[in-house]
Amino acid sequence: MENRKKVAFYTLGCKLNFSETSTIARNFQDEGFDRVDFEDVADMYVINTCSVTENADKQFKQVVKKAMKLNDKAFVAAVGCYAQLKPEELAAVDGVDLVLGATEKFKIMDYINDLSKNDMGEVHSCEISEADFYVGSYSIGDRTRAFLKVQDGCDYKCTYCTIPLARGISRSDELENVLKNAYDISKQNIKEIVLTGVNIGDYGKGEFGNKKHEHTFLELVQALDEVEGIERLRISSIEPNLLKNETIEFVSKSRTFVPHFHIPLQSGSNDILKAMKRRYQREVYTERVNKIREVMPHACIGVDVIVGFPGETDEHFLETYHFLNEMDISYLHVFTYSERDNTEAAAMEGAIPANVRAKRSKMLRGLSVKKRRAFYESQLGTKRTVLFECENKEGYIHGFTENYVKVKTPWNPELANTLQLVNLTHIDEDGAVRTEFVETVMA
Template sequence: MKVYIKTYGCQMNERDSENLAAQLKLRGHEIARTEAEADVFVANTCSVREAAEQKAIGKLLRISHKKKNGFPIIGVMGCMSQNRGSEIVKSVPKIDFIAGSRKTPYVADYIEEIAKRRKAGIIPQDPQKGERKKWKHNDAIINIEDDETSHNLIKLHDFSKSQICANISIMQGCAMKCSYCIVPKTRGIERSRPMEDIVNEAEILANSGAKEIQLLGQVVNAYGRGEMPNVQGKSPFVRLLEKINKINGIERIRFVSPHPSFFKEDLIAAYSSLEKICEYAHLPLQSGSDRVLREMRRPYSAEKFIKIAKALKASKEIFSLSTDIIVGYPNETEEDFLKTCEVFKECGFDMAYIFKYSPRMGTVSAELEDNVSEDEKERRNQILLEMLKKQSLDFNERLVNTSQEVLVESKAKRGLGNLMGRTRTHRKVIFKAPEELIGKLVSVKIISAGVSAMDGVLE
């Protein structure tokens, strides 16, 4: 069978999709390049915002009415499956299976089971003869139950694709209680993989040509919390970083998505002591107002956050910080917003994801009145975006006329003969060079800088 996987949302979802693709290939199936040629369509969904779910539902409806010569097997996996479960069948009646976020390792089983049912005539196949009018709700495979082992099963990689920069899922779930966030509901209980399993996976990737490893988790720097001890003042996460730092062939280490509360002294010190950890961190602020942070159930103050940001920046000569911001949270005043602007400037964020608050059903904040107008949310959003442009450009201009180590990732989208790579600070660089340098570390002199990328010349 040919399977097309459509992935929405975060890097954890991208990793789950890659694991599924690798599993299907091992079973003799093919990953389709387009939806049109697929026998199976799988949507790996996101639930962070209502709009993300509606986008996936729209796609599923179009797919279910598109196939002319027998409809494809249609399945849903990921966060929307966990959040909405069997309700999805009401929106898209032709769904064949719904796999919750803890059941993604079993999606290949569900696909093959549905195919067997069709072959046996248990499920109607001809859209011209009944269009599933005889379809019963219990014909769909629906499994959103918890699974205590699923986090250990996301370890397959699709080596038919470039693995220059490879992702490793080190944990699943989230135990935080942020008032606006649906992730604890959709991703479940926080569980961590055994350290040696992760190290073995990194070694396999290194032997296959990976130069950069990115560790993934909903709260990645809380890895091992409550499951593994601290040793000599070092958390399980820092000890994992130390082990990966020793792997031959791995040149760079990154991780997402961390939480400020788990940037303890040992992790900050690791940026100085472990040479492979890149000079970049994602540090989600959300708000610079202590009052709003308390309402959001974020367990840190603006002062504490700034202290962490400054400590990270002090660890290296040049250090890039990105963040997440929510504007227009219920009851956010102009004073609250201005405090966010102050922290944003003081921390010098050069990359950011800035969102206008929207209520998410199933969260604590959804019970509050959404009382900041859309116009006001947009105004605040634009102010921060303008600040971000300036700070990003200022950061990039600091690199002009310097030599930067660049990991060459791919051909550049613009211009023949151009390649694209990233600095250790995660900045994109475009430069002319032969294609055989893809996957290599090279020295590039930066000659000009824009807001989102820099131009360079190979040295």
């Protein structure tokens, strides 16, 4: 019997990348490969790259080094956003054999012959204007929740962002296909689906740059709520200008959508928002948060924010800090601005010194800890449903409530991938919430 080849995958970056890695992995399995963990010896390593932060670029080299340490004869392929933006740079990294851009990554099997090492990385990367078709994907079997891709690309021109250069124009999956994928996921005993994309609120644009929306994001949400067998649906990140009141109201009454929103702000200063070419001002953000709190007082609201954007004075930063401090939000994802090639912001005057960027980042991370703690405290004494994960971490099993409170309880394998009704009792030293069980296994 012929020895089956082993392939391992490593994903850098966002939930969207995780969903695409899973789809690519299933293609390999269909072609007779065995998927193994990245820590194992494999014949081929596929690295799905990210270009959002400078750190992701550095991480790539470390991941390649790790693969080569495991098997210096293994074939290494790089795909994804960084592979689209800087293919030659990746191809020059020692050990890399193949680099595939935005459209080629889903046809990876077409570029693989005998898995023999190349002297220099081979590049297949299209002009990003050619990335005008849509490939649906979802992650499955990786964890207790699945990431379901519904949209790709972005038509926004934010001055700091490389994603339109890496992923192309905004385009969406057909509603029927999204529902089919959701149904397929529900059959795999996965309890939660997270909707993901580059700009999911823009859902509905067809392929080939068709600007007409076939369906709206609200229609997508309404249709998914009807899919049998799904316990929970979670919206990942959605732009404040695209999160409509009708969607917020629907989620508040929905059967499956959970009260958790992640809404990028990027700056609490209207001057900086304008320089970033964001499509809203801070007043719109306040309206969205107030609307969520009005209909879902217990909702979790996460915020993306960038510090150190060119021209961000101390006054601008303090405007952001006070804006966030006064707002009823639950946690922050803080990004330190880094210059990216071929973006407008990289050529702007008023670059902020690295030490100032680091100080501002530290201040907002501190605020995030305070906000999360206050949110968790507000939930103590309430009954919530927890989806427990499958890992034993130092004798505990962890999970998340519908409104994204992280909980822990002593390890019990029977709890893995089940939904349990619990009382939230107190916050442990590590910040996770301890619980009392109200009922036995629900699902």
